[in-house]
Amino acid sequence: MVLGIFKGNIAINFRELLQFFKSADFSKAIMVGVAVTVPILLGIYFDQLEIGLAICFGAFWSSPSDASGSYRHKKIGILFSAALVVIVSFIGGYLDLPIYILIPVLGLLTFSIAYISVFGFRASLISFSGLLALVLSFAHELQELEVYQYALLVGLGGLWYLLLAVVWHGINPTGEIEETFQETYLLTSNFLHIRGQLIEPGLDRQKLLSELHKLQEQLMEKHEKLRETLILYRRSSGRSIYHSKKLLVLAQLVEMLEIAIAKPVNYSNMAVVLEKHPQFVERFQKLMFKVSEQLEEIGYAGKNKKKLPKNGELQQALKDIEIEISVLKSKPNNENLSAYLMLQNLYEYQEQQVELLKKIKWLLDDPKEEELEFIDEKYARKFIAPQDYDPKMLVSNFSFESLIFKHALRLAVTVMIGYGIGTIFDFQNPYWILLTIIIILRPSYGLTKTRSKDRIIGTLIGGAIAFIIVSLVQNTYLFAILGIGSLIVAFSMLQRNYKTAATFITLSVIFIYGIIRPDILTVIQFRILDTVIGAGLSFLATLVLWPAWGFLSMNNNLKNCLIANKNFLREIAAYYSLNKKDHTTLRLTRKKAFHETSNLSGAFQQMVQEPKSKQINVNEVYELVTLSHAFLSSLASLSSYIQNHCTTEASEGFKSAVAHIEGNLERAIGILAHVYTKDNFSLKSQEQSFEDNRLKFNTIVWDFENALKVGDERNLQEAHLIIGQLRWLFSLSGKMLRFAQKIENDIVVE
Known part of the structure; x- marks a missing residue:
């Protein structure tokens, strides 16, 4: 067994090494x-x-x-x-x-x-x-x-x-496109695997959700990169069959992410059902893990169509779940009915995932052009955010409200100080201090701190290795080979592991200098000293020179996220209400909601890397970030359901329920935008307002639920999902409002 694990690790490491050389x-x-x-x-x-x-x-x-x-x-x-x-x-x-x-x-x-x-x-x-x-x-x-x-x-x-x-x-x-798709397959695979873990009772749900938030942020970045590459290529070079097919694959991956984020109800309700019916945990996990596994296989298959996984195991896993659900349905019991509807909806989400995965495999299996329905270029371009190159931006950003303005000013002052120190104390190469500063000093404190630490450690390791080699060997040709080789490794590792990159940058600089100058040991000493000074100045600059602490912009990030989610909810309601469905507007607002939620997660991650004294209202912000992800998950459930099912006509009850949810969001947005009066912060008036809204909402939803439940099984399934999501969305929006008011109350008190 130990030997098997050892061989498995060797195989994985060898595969990763090959992927690195192909990267x-x-x-x-x-x-x-x-x-x-x-x-x-x-x-x-x-x-x-x-x-x-x-x-x-x-x-x-x-x-x-x-x-x-x-x-x-x-x-x-x-x-x-x-x-x-x-x-x-x-x-x-x-x-x-x-x-x-x-x-x-x-x-x-x-x-x-x-x-x-x-x-x-x-x-x-x-x-x-x-x-x-x-x-x-x-x-x-x-x-x-x-x-x-x-x-x-x-x-x-x-x-x-x-x-x-x-x-x-x-x-x-196509090398870069293929590599980015591979990364996207593997990230999506990991995302789906963690989603499968979440339905298992007793696991650390908060930790898993935190991992999902980070993966979602990375996936959004990959999707955006692929959109830009594929769509702009079509725009500048005309339609390419390869790029058009890849755009179709990307569309399936985007849908997979939405369905993966979606869930039929909140986790607490699902946990109760799965605890009573534990056989479904194993069945659903088997299917979800198999989808995850096949995406990973697709990622490593590359262009080799023979390595694409087959559909048989997926179909069998779906069939096993369908049989279990049929057994549950056959037992007449009110509790079983609720469990059946929840599990049936969860099953249909996974069925959609399987269909999307099958379509990806079909597209990668090189189907004939006439069998494909390509995405319209005009439609696709709507999903690309155009970059504004208007010179007026130079004027509009020329203030301390702009992060770029503050960073440019901070960098300029730090460079001046660094050069002054290097000149006054007669350093051998003062420009090394400046080089360290421009490489390390980033707009955010967290990234600058990490880079400073990695740069210093990498330089010390590189200096030590160079010292050992130079002490043993004095050969100009060897120094040249090592210098060029180190430079190549350094550049290949810049985006993957900055500490390793810093090590090889140091090696390349020292060996190249070793060719030109005989006093290489002095070069090593000054290289280390200059790096430490440059890194130290960069770190201090983020602390004292117009620092861009996360809490200063957090309200704006929270507000943008709530606005995007509110607009997504509004478009879902409009889509549900109209006979003629407009997919474009719905998907554009979905993309915006996903993007802003990922931005919020990224901003929060930066905030928690900052000094404790600067993590203002960090617990409340964390709760709002978590609630925003839960809210988006619920919206994704509604969006996916109404796009993939024939639904009943939206009633006035549905519209009224959505209006109450929107009302909570709008009040929270207003508070985060500082549109408030002192009366808003009376705790008594807050709680009374919450209670009044809750009672009104429940009355509306009960009427809506009774209206929907009249009909066949599909109506019952729709009622269960739509009503469950509306209740959950209202609860989440109320909590968001409470936390937004708590943050503002703290600010007012301060």
């Missing part, structure tokens, strides 16, 4: 390695090392814009990066100024370049390229080239990197 991160690292070494080797060969270095720098500085996403956006990003580094290199060539003038100029340039990030993610990568060029302009003194020549050669280096990126895309045009 976009590794291929990009190889490309960066080629981009920086070829110009240097050619420069040495033709005795034009300074030209080779300029081209090498340009390629290296332009590479950050080669991030995952739309191929067109990548090319534009690399071009803009190349243009920016030309401008910065030209300006940097004339920064031979007195220290009292140089430091303010350095701060102004740093702020201006960092402030470009207001235009979004791709702009932040271009900004980072500019900051690298600015900092490293202090590291290289021109010998033979003029400043303008050097700047133009740097731009040529950017074009050289672009050429490599275009060539690699031509060789492997």
